[in-house]
Amino acid sequence: MLGVIVNTVAIIAGSLIGLLVNRGIPKRFSTAIMTAIGLVIIYVGVSGALEAENLIIMILSLVLGIITGTGLRLDERLNTLGQKLEKRFAPSGEGKKKSTFAQGFVSATLLFCVGAMAIVGSINSGLLDDHSVIYAKSTIDFISAIVLTVSFGIGVMFSAFSVLIYQGLLVLLAGLLSQVLYDSALIAELTGAGSLIIVALGLNMIGVSKIKVADFLPTIVFVPVLFRLYELIF
Numbered sequence: 001m002l003g004v005i006v007n008t009v010a011i012i013a014g015s016l017i018g019l020l021v022n023r024g025i026p027k028r029f030s031t032a033i034m035t036a037i038g039l040v041i042i043y044v045g046v047s048g049a050l051e052a053e054n055l056i057i058m059i060l061s062l063v064l065g066i067i068t069g070t071g072l073r074l075d076e077r078l079n080t081l082g083q084k085l086e087k088r089f090a091p092s093g094e095g096k097k098k099s100t101f102a103q104g105f106v107s108a109t110l111l112f113c114v115g116a117m118a119i120v121g122s123i124n125s126g127l128l129d130d131h132s133v134i135y136a137k138s139t140i141d142f143i144s145a146i147v148l149t150v151s152f153g154i155g156v157m158f159s160a161f162s163v164l165i166y167q168g169l170l171v172l173l174a175g176l177l178s179q180v181l182y183d184s185a186l187i188a189e190l191t192g193a194g195s196l197i198i199v200a201l202g203l204n205m206i207g208v209s210k211i212k213v214a215d216f217l218p219t220i221v222f223v224p225v226l227f228r229l230y231e232l233i234f
Contacts, residue, residue: 052192
């Protein structure tokens with residue numbers, strides 16, 4: 001669990017720095033920064049999506065994922081959790097930043113949890129005691145937490161606990177998951193599908209869409225299932 005703990009602390013530390021930096025930044029600059037971050041996230045998402053090699057698996061995974069996520073109302077539930085945390089922990093009189101608490105929590109949670117580094121890094125950490133991938137991810141998340149907090153405020157910090165729970169479970173289940181997920185071709189498909197979700201998140205951040213990104217999360221579950229079925233059939 002060492003790697004996961006380091007990742008969690010990195011996000012909290014980055015958020016704290018972001019809060020300190022944010023106090024002296026006017027609204028027009030924080031808005032411009034959020035647009036820049038959104039564009040970078042779109043670039044990262046598009047780059048990762050190109051790693052996928054099987055378009056059929058990607059399409060079916062996304063369709064089944066959004067149907068499942070919409071049925072379970074995942075985006076609504078995640079936002080509701082963010083709003084509850086806002087009421088409980090957000091400083092009173094925070095003004096504009098308080099209104100973005102839930103958005104920051106949801107956006108950061110999706111950004112930090114969706115992706116191959118979270119999966120592969122956690123499996124390596126739990127199975128091989130190799131934390132190198134998680135450490136690399138922690139560095140990226142640390143920087144991302146700083147810039148996200150400048151735009152969204154303290155809600156980003158609470159995504160650290162989502163990472164702790166999600167990646168912690170992956171570490172604990174590493175032995176089982178390695179039998180299913182530890183395949184370079186499958187990792188490429190997971191990266192591709194997960195990266196498209198990241199693209200949707202980036203589009204929301206720059207204000208060109210209002211996609212319920214969390215509803216796509218079951219896609220990550222369907223990718224390995226469809227990948228194995230495709231192998232058996234073809």
